[in-house]
Amino acid sequence: MEVIGMTYVFIGVIILLILIYFLCGLRIVPQNYVGLVETLGKYSRTVKAGLVFIWPIFQSLRKVSLALQPLEISKYRIITKDNAEITTSLTLNYLVTDAYKYFYNNTDSVESMVQLIRGHLRDIIGRMELNEALGSTSEINAQLSKAIGDLTDIYGIQVVRVNVDELLPSPEIQKAMDKQLTADREKTAAIARAEGEARNIELTTKAKNDALVATAKANAEAVKTQADADAYRIDKLQQALDKAGDGYFRNQSLDSFNQLAQGPNNLVVLDKDEITDLGKIPAAKKIWDQSKD
Known part of the structure; x- marks a missing residue:
């Protein structure tokens, strides 16, 4: 048992x-x-x-x-076509598409992918001048995405998105750019002030000229109006004299002789035919004064 x-x-x-x-x-x-x-x-x-x-x-x-993985590539330096030094940093998202390649084809597939991306970015920016590179971030992103394309497939990785976060020139270049920017701004401001002053002078001169022209036109119009008024009065005077009878002028002549006789200079020599015309003078003056009123 x-x-x-x-x-x-x-x-x-x-x-x-x-x-x-x-x-x-x-x-x-x-x-x-x-x-x-x-x-x-x-x-x-x-x-x-x-x-x-x-x-x-x-x-x-x-x-x-196999999930989407974020990765930040730390800052590193790149030399542009015109030998300017800039510092760049990137962020990207990747995922593993082939676990066998990812783990067995490379001792560190992620680091290999990072080195590949850095190399392509150096090549892209190295063919650009500084100002072109600083203003072409979107274009650099597009070229980088196209360049790496299927290359990372050998590591069993697919880069879904890559983005250049910043491109910073060296401190020395940045100072020079700041000085240039300040000079450009001062130049623009000086030009704007000069144009403003020139425009002000132009407007002031035009206003003065317009005022002189307007004054001249007004004076000319006033002279014309005065001339028309005088002509009208003369025409009316002539019409009144034409309508007046000989008796009226003889009476006016007698009054004129009386006034001359009472004055200190009372000697008047006239032709007998001009005695009657003497009366037209006070009659014309009287009619002229009435027309002004």
Whole structure:
């Protein structure tokens, strides 16, 4: 009976050890991951997310994320076509498309990808002058995305987005650019002031000329109006004199002689035909004064 009992205990222990061994071989691959199963250090198969079994001791499981990964490439220096030094930094998003290539084709696929991107960026900016590079960030992003394209596929990686965050010239160049910018602004301000003063002089001169022209026109119009009025009065005077009878002028002549006789200079010599015309003078003056009123 003791032998049988020992046998059952032994079998039970064996079963327990097998169960423990089996349980130790269970692995869980999370969502959006894949597993690389290695047998005695050699790649065996790729398993998807879920519960998988591997043989403990003989096999191991490496988990590789397929999710989108952000990466920031620290600042580094690049020389432009005109030998100016600028500092740049990038950010990118990548994901693993082939876990086997990502893990086995390179000792560090991410670092290799970064070096590839840096090399292409140096080539792109190295063919540009400083001012062109500083003003062409969008174009540089487009060229960089096109350049790296499918090249990172050898690492099992796909770069979804790459962006040049900043391009900064060296401090010495930045100071020179600031001075140039200040000089350009001062030049623009001086030109604007000069143009403003010239425009002000132009407007003032034009206003004075317009005023002189308006005054001249007004004076000319006043003279013309006065001349028209005088002509009108003369015409009316002539009409009145033409309508007056000879008796009226004789009476006016007698009044004129009376006034001359009362004055200190009372000697008047006239032809007999001009005596009657003498009366037209006070009559004309009287009519002229009435026309003014």
